[in-house]
Amino acid sequence: MTEFRRNAFKAGLRAKKLQIGLWQSLCSNIAAEICSDSGFDWLLLDTEHSPNEIPDLLSQLQAIEKGTATGIIRPAWNDAVLIKRCLDIGAQTLLIPYVQSVEEAKAAVAATRYPPHGIRGVSVAARASRYGRVPGYLTKANEEICVLVQVETRQSLDAIEGIAAVEGVDGVFIGPSDLAASLGHLGNPQHADVQAAMKEAVERLTKVGKPAGILTGNEEEARRYIDWGYLFVAVGSDVGLLAKSADTLARKFKPA
Numbered sequence: 001m002t003e004f005r006r007n008a009f010k011a012g013l014r015a016k017k018l019q020i021g022l023w024q025s026l027c028s029n030i031a032a033e034i035c036s037d038s039g040f041d042w043l044l045l046d047t048e049h050s051p052n053e054i055p056d057l058l059s060q061l062q063a064i065e066k067g068t069a070t071g072i073i074r075p076a077w078n079d080a081v082l083i084k085r086c087l088d089i090g091a092q093t094l095l096i097p098y099v100q101s102v103e104e105a106k107a108a109v110a111a112t113r114y115p116p117h118g119i120r121g122v123s124v125a126a127r128a129s130r131y132g133r134v135p136g137y138l139t140k141a142n143e144e145i146c147v148l149v150q151v152e153t154r155q156s157l158d159a160i161e162g163i164a165a166v167e168g169v170d171g172v173f174i175g176p177s178d179l180a181a182s183l184g185h186l187g188n189p190q191h192a193d194v195q196a197a198m199k200e201a202v203e204r205l206t207k208v209g210k211p212a213g214i215l216t217g218n219e220e221e222a223r224r225y226i227d228w229g230y231l232f233v234a235v236g237s238d239v240g241l242l243a244k245s246a247d248t249l250a251r252k253f254k255p256a
């Protein structure tokens with residue numbers, strides 16, 4: 001019998017365990033497979049700022065299944081159709097960008113739930129149910145679906161407790177680049193005002209018992225965010241790793 005797949009990332013969030021991730025923007029199943037054997041807890045397959053399409057995402061999910069990491073997809077927008085397509089190919093954890101209000105957080109959750117709890121369209125033969133072979137998938141799916149919402153503007157910061165309290169929101173991710181832009185510091189998430197906002201955000205989320213996540217390519221910052229209480233932290237990206245290693249190697253033989 002084909003078993004219903006459990007979501008290790010969601011279990012880690014419930015246990016308030018620190019989970020370390022890597023951002024995947026190369027849109028490559030081979031890169032994703034390589035990174036999935038590194039020991040990370042999660043790999044974020046981005047479609048908001050990377051040219052990833054559904055077939056690319058599907059092959060990346062397949063590639064990372066045998067590794068240590070849970071695949072998380074970020075749809076390009078808080079859109080029920082994009083969300084449905086990511087769920088149907090087997091993603092159980094989604095990171096929804098630019099959630100500005102309680103209403104938008106509710107809409108994100110509703111897009112992941114079958115009626116009567118939401119509006120997810122029903123497929124009886126999608127990969128999510130192992131092509132219809134998982135007994136009772138339609139009634140059990142919600143148990144393992146994990147919804148992360150992105151708070152990345154001044155407006156959403158103001159509403160952070162309400163957004164976090166929406167039933168079905170499992171975690172809140174602070175987007176450093178967009179938050180910096182919204183606070184008037186485009187391109188400078190290190191600015192003291194932005195750092196203070198990110199610290200306050202995790203403190204407020206911790207107070208209401210909701211796990212907070214973040215991304216940085218800088219080790220010192222990552223350690224600081226972990227000290228502040230962030231629980232799902234992406235500590236780099238496949239693009240960053242490749243660019244940095246390629247530059248370092250080239251410099252050894254072709255000094256600038």
Ligand SMILES: O=C(O)C(=O)C[C@H](O)[C@@H](O)CO
Nearest residue numbers: 049152175176177178179215
């Ligand atoms: O605001 C942010 O920071 C994010 O949402 C993450 C970025 O989109 C990521 O691509 C890094 O630039």
